[in-house]
Amino acid sequence: MARVNGTSNHGNRRLLSLATAVLISAIAYRIYLHDTFALIFGFGRVIQPIEDFPWDCKRIQHPLLEGCEDIWLDHNNRKLYGACTSLTSRTGWNPSGSLFNVSARSRTDHISVLNIDEPGPDGLYGLHQLKTDYLGDLDLHGFDVSRVGDRQRFWLINHRPPVDPATGEPLDPRKVGANSTVEIFNLDAPSNTLVHVKTIASEAIISPNNIAVDNDGVGFLVTNDHEEKAGMFRDRVIFFGGGSLTYCRSDTGRCEMATNEGCSFPNGVVRGRDGLFYVSHSASGVITVHENSDDGFVEVDKIPLDVPLDNITVDKEGNIVVAAIPHSVGFMQAADDPYNRVAAASVFMVRKRDQKHAGLGENNYEVIKVIEDRDGKFLPTTTVAVHDVQTNRLFLAGGFSPFLSICQRGS
Template identity: 85%
Template sequence: MARVSASSYHGSIRLLPWAIAALISAIAYRIYLHDTFALIFGFGRVIQPIEDFPWDCKRIQHPLLEGCEDIWLDYNNRKLYGACTSLNSRTGWNPSGSLFNVSARSRTDHISVLNIDEPGVDGLYGLHQLKIDYAGDLDLQGFDVKRIGDRQRFWLINHRPPVDPATGEPLDPRKVGANSTVEIFDLDTPSSTLVHVKTIASEAIISPNNLAVADDGIGFLVTNDHDAKAGMFRDLVILLGGGSLTYCRSDTGKCEVVARKNCSLPNGAVRGLDGRFYVSHSTSGVITVHEYSEDGLVEVKTIPLNVPLDNLSVNKDGNIMVAAIPHSVGFMQAADDPYNRVAAAGVLMLTNTDSLGNNYEVIKVIEDRDAKYLPTTTVAVHDAQTHRLFLAGGFSPFLSICQKRN
């Protein structure tokens, strides 16, 4: 038997805890994190070039179309609305991405409007922004719209910087997070001005990313993409999962957290034509389907898409359009340098294949491996009437329109 010196023996003893830690880490990675890493970083994922798909696409670039994190299509009045901001603002002040540079805020966030059937001689579709009757600033992210009578009602997520409620003095958002609220506005049909109706503020609105309004125009579901507003370990949600769903009432302003289980950075939310809520989870690559009643929110289905996900929309046929992020590293690089980089993007479509809503088919609608035409996409909407896609991105200087070929 080989002789072991005392110094070598003691050195081995000192290394033992590190060896055990490495072993535990390897086991934990294999059991808990391997699938997450594979999904986020796309190990083995094949990203297709845009030439594989039957779409002709073009980009529309204008300052009013920068940083449009979310868009919504009014099928009846044929208008596309976007919640937009300057890219310098988005890359500095973005609480969902733990970016808390208050001084970077442009304070020019706005709702842009396009008349989708009237391109005009300049090809900008009558692009303009709505006037906003509101005393404060807006720092926009996700939103939803519901027709109530002869007006459109907007629910807008607003990430305001935090202030001391007693003194009004600014607080450090890196320590306390953003003062995030949901602002409700009305837009009368002949008007171009959003009139403020109400502010919904609640401790249950933790880190709102998007929302979806119920059919009654009163209740709405909010996705909280993190468990906390701020903190050193806040972004572990990317690896370990977390976040929550909150349900609010527009009339009373009351909100409560209704789901934490199976949340993995909840991102997009939409109310389907079947009356169910659909929620995309960015870091698990799944969509959860929920029904809400007086007894609470019940998850009725989980649909794996196996790719990181962003916002959702629903088209006139009831299909759910899903913005996919097939190359997460490229997305993060584009988010850091949005004027010079564009990430690969994709759109999936979720269709109900039976009347009971128990079976769904997932279809890849378009993908742009080389980032030739699509923006660094965070949302896509489909106009079933004209067979067009409208795509925008919270970290993109342009919007894209794709027309399906016959």
């Protein structure tokens, strides 16, 4: 009898321990993870069909427009540039997404160019790619462009495979991550060639996603979407936050971490026409606003959008244009099968309020949903969108899309 009672007590203790663990897990989920899961998986989120919005959209498909993770619009010279690669390459070698299949690299990454006001008889807008004198391979992700002197200067994130610095032998990126750098080029317009200027490499460039050049055309800010280059727990940042912002100088090549506070998979970044830096955080659905001053890199505002965010751009009027991911599971499915699936996409515009008319304590920014495509009818699996104020058009591209979309606003 004593043995039976002992077994029963032992079982009761195990049940009590299990119940306590479940209770603690439930409390922890409710306190720490509930909002994150709701944001990422879109519990209760209403995704609208594209017919709800006053845009006429069309797709442009061409091998040079595959896998365009980021695009940049030259408002003055009326050209659209894209950092593109084959989808086979993007779906195998994409360090930002912890995809480290080196053998999948196409080694044909390129900057594509469209003359946005000249569609031409084939409707491809004079599509071509820039040549480059770079001796190595480019594995492109985010980029930025700024005028320096009489030329356009390009800052390109390059996810090179890792090699042993002593022997030059390849290393396993699953263990050490990518050898990511920032490559700086000047555009020689007459020859349509990117001329290499400098490579910026630093331990502070950990897992770069995107880049924004400062007002002086020398400093630039990089978003590190992960805290580590590789490792089993690298992707915990999606649920628990993390990452950092790094500030570099093009002239000295020196880079330093600007901040890691409040980072939650920092993704897109742009310097606004107000001189402030805007950073989108994929895992929190928030845009943080930063000032680079003599006092350091200071967060001055937050803009909640409550949806996973990707790249952000700025239009000629200073509005921030945000690509969002309203259905994360659909996005991951499209990333795995980009030729046959298209994920739902959203684009928001963030406008700074006129402070003379803003109420006391009112948010400094107005957030407007510009377009949404619940069923993937016209928009790509969108990672970036730009707005051309002059013609009121949207240009949308995706790192996991075989096409680019152009939308014209109707009357």
